[in-house]
Amino acid sequence: MGYNIAFSSIITGLLLEHNASLWLAVLAGIAAATLVGFVNGVLRPRAEPTPSSSPWGCRSSCSGWTTQLTGGAPVNNMKGLYSAFGGYLPSGLPFFGLPSVVLPFLVVVLFTYAFLRWAPLGRRAYAIGGNEQAAYLSGIPVKLSKIYLYTLMGLMVGITGMVLSGQINEASFNLAQNFELQSDRLRCDRWNGSVRRTGGRIPISSRGRLWGLVQNSILFLGFTSNYQQMALGVIIILAVMVTRVQR
DSSP, X not given: OHHHHHHHHHXXXXXXXXXXXXXXXXXXXXXXXXXHHHHHHHHGGGGTTOTTHHHHHHHHHHHHHHHHHHTTOOBOOOTHHHHHHSSBOOSSTTTTTOBTTHHHHHHHHHHHHHHHHHOHHHHHHHHHHHOHHHHHHTTOOHHHHHHHHHHHHHHHHHHHHHHHHHHHTOBOTTTTTTHHHHHXXXXXXXXXXXXXXXXXXXXXXXXXXXXXXHHHHHHHTTOOHHHHHHHHHHHHHHHHHHHHHHO
């Protein structure tokens, strides 16, 4: 996730640096991230019983490409992206002077909620994450669904790359460092000295609640990343406690 965000932002930043139109640069960056997601989706079902090998391979490839394309130097001017996401909304109702990144954030949250709750593919995601073998036996096309889901995740990652690089007016190979670790924290299933990653099962939030709202809300309110870490720690502890009670 993190390396794909950096990869997509670098593609966009380099195109903007060479005076490409904003829309072309943005579409190219999102398309690059979507392609990475598609490749993961195609390879991962065939990589069992070690399904993590293809994402790690794509991670290394993205890292190599971002470093090769930039020589390790960041792109420091995202032009129109910074104008769109680097400022603040009007003060007063209904925006209250919040950062402009609130708008794409809310759009993505609403889309994700609707997708997981009502879209057939969203329901398949829960079924596959809960018990892949049972989902297959019930007639769900597991491999094809995974390809769709990984491709969709690549699309969302590409959008994240555009917003994040526009917010800080920079694209670099370490733009989203450790983002995959934050994702793992929000997908923890139980605590046995370490966080065990699961294939889509989310404790407490089985109805699609997005615990990432907490982290981003803290950021929007202007608190430091330390508060984010403390909030995530509390969420993990609560998730573990509730999951144990449920089981």
